[in-house]
Amino acid sequence: MRSSQKPTLKHETMGKCDPHEVYEHPAFGMIGMGIVNGGDSTLFGSDIKHGQRITITIKKAEHKRNLSNDWYFGREELIEVEMSHSQFAEFMTNPNRGDGIPCTIQRVNHVTMPSIEQVETKHEMFRREIERSAKERLAKAVEKCEQLGALIESGKLPKAELRQIHADLKRELAYLPGSVGFVVEQGQEALERATTAAKIDIEATINNHVNRLGLETAKALGIVGPNYTQSTDLTIIEEIQV
Secondary structure (H helix, E strand, O other): OOOOOOOEEEEEOOOOOOOEEEEEEEEEEEEEEEEEEEEEEEOOOOOOEEEEEEEEEEEEEEEEEEOOEEEEEEEEEEEEEEEOHHHHHHHHHOOOOOOOOOOEEEEEOOEEOOOOOOOOOHHHHHHHHHHHHHHHHHHHHHHHHHHHHHHHHHOOOOHHHHHHHHHHHHHHHHHHHHHHHHHHHHHHHHHHHHHHHHHHHHHHHHHHHHHHHHHHHHHHOOOOOOOOOOOOHHHHHHHHHO
């Protein structure tokens, strides 16, 4: 059972303002989300490179009370992660899914993690796995053929051994199409998922740019003030509905 403790209270004076009531607690935190543009990043669990990513930051926090209002401020950063638009949409719409959705850790306690260098593309990965699967099955079939050849060379052709070699060879050749076909099927499903994820990311990126251009136009026309910032909620909702 978790222990509990009350927030601690202290008072701070800021300039000529009345003293602030400042509440602190180890469990106080702030979570923030933003959109990052630029670069060509490889994200963990994603098959394409991303010029636009969603960042999620968690910080420790404190609660200030002043002028009959509550104010919440982030303090030291605990962790920052990045996600693709499709990963974020999956994260929002698929709760209780095992260990969760892949994300890419950027910083932990202000320590920057190294970026991910892509080892191979999905196409290269599945090509390698198909070749490996075919070679493993063919190697077993070749082994049986060599055993059969050795018996023929010896001049001894016992029916029991011949029947066994024939059965083994027949089995390995029968397994070959299914073994390779399974890897091909898995590859097709993975590529379809990658295509769907790419479609979500592209559409979300376009929506974000369109919204930003519209906001800049609105500022230029004086419809909104120059310091107005648009919420990303619209983009997120549109993305989840894709």
